[in-house]
Amino acid sequence: xTWRRVTIVGLGLIGGSMGLALKRAATRGTLADLxxxxxxxxxxxxxxxxxxxxxxxxxxxxxxxxxxAEIVIVAVPVLGTRDVFAAIAPFLRPSxxxxxxxxxxxxxxxxxxxxxxxxxxxxxxxAGSERGGVTNxxxxxxxxxxxxxxxxxxxxxxxxxxxxxxxxxVGARPRIMxxxxxxxxxxxxxxxxxxxxxxxxxxxAASPDWEEFRAIAATGFRDVSRLASGDPRMHHDICITNxxxxxxxxxxxxxxxxGLADGLEDSPALLKRFEEAKAIRDEMIAGQPSASP
Amino acid sequence: xTWRRVTIVGLGLIGGSMGLALKRAATRGTLADLxxxxxxxxxxxxxxxxxxxxxxxxxxxxxxxxxxAEIVIVAVPVLGTRDVFAAIAPFLRPSxxxxxxxxxxxxxxxxxxxxxxxxxxxxxxxAGSERGGVTNxxxxxxxxxxxxxxxxxxxxxxxxxxxxxxxxxVGARPRIMxxxxxxxxxxxxxxxxxxxxxxxxxxxAASPDWEEFRAIAATGFRDVSRLASGDPRMHHDICITNxxxxxxxxxxxxxxxxGLADGLEDSPALLKRFEEAKAIRDEMIAGQPSASP
Numbered sequence: 001x002t003w004r005r006v007t008i009v010g011l012g013l014i015g016g017s018m019g020l021a022l023k024r025a026a027t028r029g030t031l032a033d034l035x036x037x038x039x040x041x042x043x044x045x046x047x048x049x050x051x052x053x054x055x056x057x058x059x060x061x062x063x064x065x066x067x068x069a070e071i072v073i074v075a076v077p078v079l080g081t082r083d084v085f086a087a088i089a090p091f092l093r094p095s096x097x098x099x100x101x102x103x104x105x106x107x108x109x110x111x112x113x114x115x116x117x118x119x120x121x122x123x124x125x126x127a128g129s130e131r132g133g134v135t136n137x138x139x140x141x142x143x144x145x146x147x148x149x150x151x152x153x154x155x156x157x158x159x160x161x162x163x164x165x166x167x168x169x170v171g172a173r174p175r176i177m178x179x180x181x182x183x184x185x186x187x188x189x190x191x192x193x194x195x196x197x198x199x200x201x202x203x204x205a206a207s208p209d210w211e212e213f214r215a216i217a218a219t220g221f222r223d224v225s226r227l228a229s230g231d232p233r234m235h236h237d238i239c240i241t242n243x244x245x246x247x248x249x250x251x252x253x254x255x256x257x258x259g260l261a262d263g264l265e266d267s268p269a270l271l272k273r274f275e276e277a278k279a280i281r282d283e284m285i286a287g288q289p290s291a292s293p
Numbered sequence: 294x295t296w297r298r299v300t301i302v303g304l305g306l307i308g309g310s311m312g313l314a315l316k317r318a319a320t321r322g323t324l325a326d327l328x329x330x331x332x333x334x335x336x337x338x339x340x341x342x343x344x345x346x347x348x349x350x351x352x353x354x355x356x357x358x359x360x361x362a363e364i365v366i367v368a369v370p371v372l373g374t375r376d377v378f379a380a381i382a383p384f385l386r387p388s389x390x391x392x393x394x395x396x397x398x399x400x401x402x403x404x405x406x407x408x409x410x411x412x413x414x415x416x417x418x419x420a421g422s423e424r425g426g427v428t429n430x431x432x433x434x435x436x437x438x439x440x441x442x443x444x445x446x447x448x449x450x451x452x453x454x455x456x457x458x459x460x461x462x463v464g465a466r467p468r469i470m471x472x473x474x475x476x477x478x479x480x481x482x483x484x485x486x487x488x489x490x491x492x493x494x495x496x497x498a499a500s501p502d503w504e505e506f507r508a509i510a511a512t513g514f515r516d517v518s519r520l521a522s523g524d525p526r527m528h529h530d531i532c533i534t535n536x537x538x539x540x541x542x543x544x545x546x547x548x549x550x551x552g553l554a555d556g557l558e559d560s561p562a563l564l565k566r567f568e569e570a571k572a573i574r575d576e577m578i579a580g581q582p583s584a585s586p
Contacts, residue, residue, distance in 0.1 A: 203546060261543040274521075
């Protein structure tokens with residue numbers, strides 16, 4: 001299916017970057033005659049999005065924004081997704097395809113089945129930045145990134161092909177997963193890192209020596225704590241909607257830390273452990289397309 | 294005191310970068326007539342250092358390398374420092390000043406008192422890279438970095454001034470600390486981040502779903518796990534020599550993870566917590582001179 005009318009609901013970092021990446025594809029001739037419509041609950045954000053040329057039109061009326069779309073991309077925090085589905089449902093045609101970008105998928109896919117009158121394919125681009133908002137949106141945010149898609153048993157091959165085409169148009173690589181498998185995987189590879197990042201700021205900051213600590217913090221601390229600067233609301237929604245998958249990782253990490261505390265002077269075991277972790281990470285990074293140090 | 298003969302013992306990333314940074318200062322006219330001599334136990338490393346112009350001379354004989362120096366910089370892993378002190382001691386003059394770059398300071402300062410026949414000021418540049426070795430050395434590694442110095446009660450103002458001048462010559466900012474206070478601070482701000490980074494690789498990698506995890510890992514995981522790619526031997530030595538200061542942080546983090554696991558659906562508390570951590574980290578990063586995202 002070819003498509004030329006896309007509507008993005010929610011013009012934050014991800015929604016805004018989807019707009020810019022789609023318009024980049026249109027400029028390059030990949031998508032002919034594309035119109036990107038945007039909607040956001042904040043008038044100021046809609047105006048910013050228009051000013052930055054993130055979207056072609058940004059009507060204030062949600063029904064008017066989605067009514068004409070062939071594809072609707074819902075790009076709001078996870079816990080806002082259900083309300084958006086309910087709000088747009090009356091305006092969608094049976095042929096419209098809806099997708100989203102939320103960080104957890106099982107709940108969202110359930111809401112879509114419950115509320116939407118048209119096909120839905122869950123989506124999750126594995127890209128982002130701790131600097132959120134439409135002002136930080138960029139057309140290359142998804143370049144080379146993995147973009148998870150979670151079709152269900154009712155998804156037709158044509159629908160999946162359309163959404164995969166959308167993903168490729170913004171520069172990303174589609175990866176088909178079950179919603180529950182997706183949620184388990186991001187718990188380990190995305191949600192656990194965020195929570196460790198946050199603890200790494202929280203704990204030293206609670207010490208009376210914090211001023212001394214921050215005076216000597218170097219790039220290592222800055223990198224490991226980077227995710228703690230992410231959007232609190234987004235991460236809150238992630239924890240709430242993926243608690244069951246995240247919890248075992250927190251407990252396992254706590255156990256591992258206790259083991260490490262006990263074995264901190266076990267010289268041969270420690271060296272072996274650090275060598276193995278380094279080998280795993282080095283190999284992992286070497287295999288990534290857009291590897292930075 | 295002016296000085297023009299510096300010897301660096303150990304030509305890895307830090308030793309090599311010290312050489313390049315000192316030679317950069319000489320080129321800029323900050324240090325007139327400077328000669329940088331280097332020594333490393335590996336002949337290949339000495340040759341690489343000469344080829345990269347990291348040092349002016351690199352004799353194979355340690356006594357000859359240090360005998361003529363006004364300042365000797367010992368840049369080997371913590372647990373190798375004691376042996377180097379013992380090996381160079383017979384060749385040092387009472388007027389020589391020795392400093393080091395090791396990541397923990399209390400033990401090293403004790404060894405210096407025990408073994409060296411001349412003034413010693415412990416040093417620790419808060420800079421580095423997970424890419425070690427003289428081949429990754431660069432002249433700007435220390436630019437803008439905090440560089441801890443740990444003089445003791447016997448250190449004369451003239452000696453401290455000389456070592457501070459050395460630190461400034463390589464582009465860093467000296468920060469005077471007690472050795473024990475230094476070790477407590479780096480446990481929180483450097484050693485804990487490394488260990489969390491390592492666990493973050495170890496734990497998911499032990500899962501049967503690891504291939505799925507790594508396929509969707511994004512920049513967030515890459516950043517938070519970066520320190521796990523650091524030098525295993527260096528981090529091993531750090532844990533062994535600073536276990537007493539690191540252990541309470543590991544235990545505190547384990548407790549915090551358990552608390553988080555219990556409170557993962559406590560919506561208001563979670564949001565407040567993430568907002569506070571973000572505010573602390575944003576404020577911290579904003580205050581850093583060489584801030585990258």
